[in-house]
Amino acid sequence: MKVKIDKNKCYMSGECYYNHPELFKMDDEGYPIVLVDEINDDAMKKHALEAIEVCPAVALSLEE
Amino acid sequence: MSEATSMPPPLDPRVFDSEEFQKDPFPIYKQLRDHHPIYHDRFHNRWIISRYWDVDGAFQDNESFDRAMYKPDGPYDFGSRHVFGPNILEYGNSDEHRRLRNIVAGQFVGQKLQDFLPMIDQISEEVIDRFIDKGEVEIVSEFASQVPIRVISNMMALPREDEDTFVEWYQLLIAGLGFGGEHLTRGLQARNDMWDYIDPLIKERSKNPGEDLLSRICVAEIEGSRMTVEEVKGFISLLLAAGGDTTEKAIANMWYHLLYTRPDQLQDVIDNPALWENVFTEMMRYDPVVHAQFRYTTREIPLYNDVIPERAGVILYLGAGNRDERAFKDPDTFDIHRDDLHMGRENRSGRYKDGKNGHLGFGIGQHFCMGYAMARQESAIACSKLAERIKNPKGKMADHPGISSPNIDSGGFRSPQDLWMTFDK
Numbered sequence: 001m002k003v004k005i006d007k008n009k010c011y012m013s014g015e016c017y018y019n020h021p022e023l024f025k026m027d028d029e030g031y032p033i034v035l036v037d038e039i040n041d042d043a044m045k046k047h048a049l050e051a052i053e054v055c056p057a058v059a060l061s062l063e064e
Numbered sequence: 065m066s067e068a069t070s071m072p073p074p075l076d077p078r079v080f081d082s083e084e085f086q087k088d089p090f091p092i093y094k095q096l097r098d099h100h101p102i103y104h105d106r107f108h109n110r111w112i113i114s115r116y117w118d119v120d121g122a123f124q125d126n127e128s129f130d131r132a133m134y135k136p137d138g139p140y141d142f143g144s145r146h147v148f149g150p151n152i153l154e155y156g157n158s159d160e161h162r163r164l165r166n167i168v169a170g171q172f173v174g175q176k177l178q179d180f181l182p183m184i185d186q187i188s189e190e191v192i193d194r195f196i197d198k199g200e201v202e203i204v205s206e207f208a209s210q211v212p213i214r215v216i217s218n219m220m221a222l223p224r225e226d227e228d229t230f231v232e233w234y235q236l237l238i239a240g241l242g243f244g245g246e247h248l249t250r251g252l253q254a255r256n257d258m259w260d261y262i263d264p265l266i267k268e269r270s271k272n273p274g275e276d277l278l279s280r281i282c283v284a285e286i287e288g289s290r291m292t293v294e295e296v297k298g299f300i301s302l303l304l305a306a307g308g309d310t311t312e313k314a315i316a317n318m319w320y321h322l323l324y325t326r327p328d329q330l331q332d333v334i335d336n337p338a339l340w341e342n343v344f345t346e347m348m349r350y351d352p353v354v355h356a357q358f359r360y361t362t363r364e365i366p367l368y369n370d371v372i373p374e375r376a377g378v379i380l381y382l383g384a385g386n387r388d389e390r391a392f393k394d395p396d397t398f399d400i401h402r403d404d405l406h407m408g409r410e411n412r413s414g415r416y417k418d419g420k421n422g423h424l425g426f427g428i429g430q431h432f433c434m435g436y437a438m439a440r441q442e443s444a445i446a447c448s449k450l451a452e453r454i455k456n457p458k459g460k461m462a463d464h465p466g467i468s469s470p471n472i473d474s475g476g477f478r479s480p481q482d483l484w485m486t487f488d489k
């Protein structure tokens with residue numbers, strides 16, 4: 001599974017990378033970069049799901 | 065780089081304790097930015113950062129600039145350093161901090177906040193009713209300090225008939241924070257009265273939780289267990305101080321600037337109430353309620369030909385960064401129409417799609433203010449309600465001593481001491 005970011009929707013709230021530094025970091029502009037390419041353990045999946053929930057712009061999703 | 069090579073004029077660190085600095089720190093900020101972008105204050109044993117991008121960088125880099133008062137690996141007795149008891153402000157960059165934050169962060173944004181707006185409307189109207197027939201108001205004590213605390217006490221679903229008592233305790237408590245002596249004694253007494261009052265409510269809500277903020281804090285679980293009664297109280301006090309006093313000062317400062325700094329722009333705001341958000345934003349840049357945050361370095365930090373050692377205390381002067389010519393044109397002009405400041409809601413990242421720079425008044429990153437959306441909405445609503453109901457508002461005094469920090473040790477929230485306004489109905 002992979003985390004997808006919709007850059008059009010994302011407004012750089014910062015919530016994903018400040019709440020889940022294990023999975024995201026900020027790029028130079030302020031958009032998130034996904035640090036883990038393939039999500040396969042439960043801990044990382046939990047981070048992904050929580051980040052999806054916390055994103056105020058509904059810009060994150062998980063894809064097979 | 066002539067800045068770096070020529071000898072900078074000396075800066076006496078005792079100036080930071082002076083009355084002049086409390087009132088008007090901006091010339092010193094400029095001296096810091098221009099000549100000492102990294103300043104080692106040997107007198108107070110701390111370092112100072114003041115340029116916009118350096119303050120931004122330090123806020124973003126929580127790995128290097130940690131807020132924790134304790135050594136990450138050492139023992140620390142939570143609550144020992146705060147009058148208020150244990151609270152989130154004591155935490156640095158850690159999982160515990162993220163968990164604590166997430167218990168309440170959602171309460172002050174999005175739909176939750178939308179649900180509270182009618183209540184903020186109503187409270188503002190009620191507070192205005194109390195003075196509207198007088199033709200004049202002392203904005204700090206009769207208006208600004210009345211609204212935010214009532215809003216928070218409502219969010220916690222405290223009984224409305226006790227609201228006036230609650231406001232009184234809160235004001236004594238806040239006065240007790242900075243001034244010491246007699247104020248401190250009265251502040252501690254108010255705190256104890258407040259705790260006695262809230263104790264049975266905490267027990268009750270822990271058993272039968274409702275949808276309110278207090279219930280939510282009571283039943284929140286951190287690592288599988290609920291907070292102790294002491295921790296719940298610490299959390300509540302923090303919300304009173306961090307959410308009440310700050311927003312109060314914000315409202316007072318907004319009116320101060322319109323009445324005295326830019327009376328010409330007051331009319332613009334009366335004609336177009338949507339501009340209250342701009343007033344809020346420009347106030348948070350020009351002379352924000354909070355000017356400084358403290359961090360400890362977790363490693364050596366090389367910066368401008370100097371090196372901050374590990375475990376050094378560093379002041380991030382966001383109030384100075386906000387006046388940096390490197391980030392804003394004519395930084396010393398208060399202008400609600402400026403086109404180089406991001407005027408809308410703040411982002412925790414400090415980055416915006418419109419490419420403009422944001423103010424630093426809520427901090428950035430890990431510890432970015434949790435009440436940012438609420439403070440903005442509440443200030444804009446309260447101010448626009450007042451403006452709607454009055455005509456011809458004017459500062460009562462020809463001269464005003466201006467905005468100041470309360471005293472040296474409080475690290476204080478900035479506001480005018482008092483602010484009289486006359487108006488027609």
Ligand code: HEM
Pocket residue numbers: 131152153165172303306307308310311314352353354357358425426427428430431432433434435436438439
């Ligand atoms: C205009 C009003 C306000 C100002 C100027 C303000 C300012 C700030 C600043 C500068 C910080 C950053 C602290 C740091 O970097 O260490 C902060 C954090 C915080 N603020 Fe505010 N604030 C305001 C309103 C509020 C409101 C309304 C609430 C709650 C209802 C609130 C709750 C908090 C909390 C809980 C934190 C700590 C966050 C953390 O450590 O993760 N603030 N605030």
Ligand code: SF4
Pocket residue numbers: 005009010011012013014015016017030031032054055056057058059060
């Ligand atoms: S939480 Fe959403 S809006 Fe915020 S930075 Fe991440 S993806 Fe963008």
